[in-house]
Amino acid sequence: MSVRLKLALSYTGFLMLAGALLLAAVWLFLLRYVPDRALIVPGSTGNPTHGVFPVRSNLLHVFAPRAAAVLAFLLVFGLVGGWFLAGRMLAPLISITGATRMATNGSLSHRIRLPGRKDEFRELADAFDTMLERLEAHVAEQQRFAANASHELRTPLAISKALLDVARTDPHHDAGEVVERLHVVNTRAINLTEALLLLSHANQRSFTREPVDLSLLVDEATETLLPLAERRGVTIETSSDITPTTGSRALLLQLTTNLVHNAIVHNLPERGAVWVDTSVRPRTVVLTVENTGEKLTPELASTLTEPFQRGTERIHADCAGVGLGLAIVKTITHAHDGTLTLTPRSAGGIRITVELPATAPHADR
DSSP states (O other): OOHHHHHHHHHHHHHHHHHHHHHHHHHHHTGGGSOSSOOBOTTOOSSTTTTBOOOHHHHHHHHHHHHHHHHHHHHHHHHHHHHHHHHHHHHHHHHHHHHHHHHHTTOOSOOOOOOSSOSHHHHHHHHHHHHHHHHHHHHHHHHHHHHHHHHHHHHHHHHHHHHHHHHHHOTTSOHHHHHHHHHHHHHHHHHHHHHHHHHHHHHHTOSOOEEEEHHHHHHHHHHHHHHHHHHTTEEEEEEEOOOEEEEOHHHHHHHHHHHHHHHHHSSOSSSEEEEEEEEEOSSEEEEEEEEOOSOOOHHHHHHTTSTTOOOSTTOOGGGOOOSOHHHHHHHHHHHTTOEEEEEEOTTSSEEEEEEEEBOOOOTTO
């Protein structure tokens, strides 16, 4: 049976039960006090029936057919009314079911937008609309990611094919130059593939959690990238407090390295600066990386964490990366139950803040 029929039968059953209880109450509290034989009131004169109490059998003879008729009316009324009320109650579910079928067929742009007062059905519809909105955004992001990844992977392969074709058709071409250019292109393809694997690994959260001090990772990352900063004329200033958290040391080191690397690369052509700071809040630890650079709009800053998003001419070929730096940072941050915030600086550049759950520091620290 359908839910509507079940509800209609339930309404009818309760209505019939209420009618039966009402009749039982009439019997218990009224008819039981009616005498079962005729009584003549002493001193009555005139009409012999004047002053005679009703007899229980006569009342039952009159009352029973009427009671049966009332119960029959309640049965029909309960079925019809229950069917109508059940339809009205289940109408929102029909809209939700229709939206679910459309989503199953691949249409994620449809929204229920259930009208009326806020009740359980309205909350369910609103939650379903929110899920569809997030799912649509996620699918669109994955489609852009797949398209961009295909383009990025196709580019080095196309360059390699062109170099090999040139070397094959021109035997007098400098083989050393071809090998050197192939090495550069192949290195970029390898870096892109490793970045994609790291992104997938962080997305799946398939890593072992261990105590990690972000301040130590900052020291390691800045020491590794100091030669790059010196070549580009960028100064790095660090201010690190002990910031204990829990997670994958390798992934958090990658996160820190990506942030510092981006801050160095996306900077002023001369006399740029990078500030790296770690601090502790009551329940979280915070890693902040700021840099000088061109002025960014909030709209552009909000898109920088998308995979393969560059959107600026500040990137140079010698250290451009593969366009996954901040996307990896975002994925690692979310995998560690943290938040990532990008805020353009009024003087130019950007401030990136990573906030992760804090843990108690070790006793020996």
